[in-house]
Every structure is written in C-alpha cells, then in structure tokens.
Amino acid sequence: MMKSNYSNTAQLKELMTAPPMTAARHAEVMRKKIAQRRMLEEARDLKRAIGEVLVEKS
Template sequence: MMKSNYSNTAQLKDLMTAPPMSAARHAEVMRKRIEQRRMLEEARDLKRAIGDVLSDKR
C-alpha cells in the first residue's frame, strides 16, 4: 500500500521558511525510516512463512 502524497498538512510557507535539516538529523531520520521498513519487511516475511506452514499442514 502506497502512502498518499497529500497526507502532510504542513503549509507551504512553513516548509519554505523552516531552517534546513542538519546532516546529523537527516541521518537519524533515515536510520529510523530504514529500521521501520526492515521491521515491516520482517513481519511480512514472517506472516508469509506462517501462512506457508499452515497451508502445508492441510
């Protein structure tokens, strides 16, 4: 499922006048995003594996 590009309610003026993100903050955000994606991928793989095991028992 894709995220909607329109779910962020920030105003353009707020985005354009905000100070740029520091390199350290950007790295932190990216690490967290990657960690969350890996957790979701592992959960999906585990769910698929459990489904495969359950369907093999029938």
C-alpha cells in the first residue's frame, strides 16, 4: 500500500523544532508495532488453518 506524501499537514518548522523521541518512547512504539504485527500474523495463520480444515472435510 502506497502512502500519500500529502496526508501529513504538519508544517516543516513544527517538524524541525519538535524534540526528538526518547529511547523509552521509541521502545514503546516498537513494542506496539511488533504486537500488532504478531496479532495480524496469528489471525492470518488461523484463517489459513481453518480454510485447510474446511477443504479437507469437503
């Protein structure tokens, strides 16, 4: 999926003067991303397994 470059309405000055993300905040963001990715992968695997079971029964 391609993201639009124009969806962020922040001004350049706001972006350049914002304080950098702390290590703790970065770790929190990464943990959340990893948890979401794992949830999606597990759901995809479960969906695939259910599909295989249904195919075997028919």
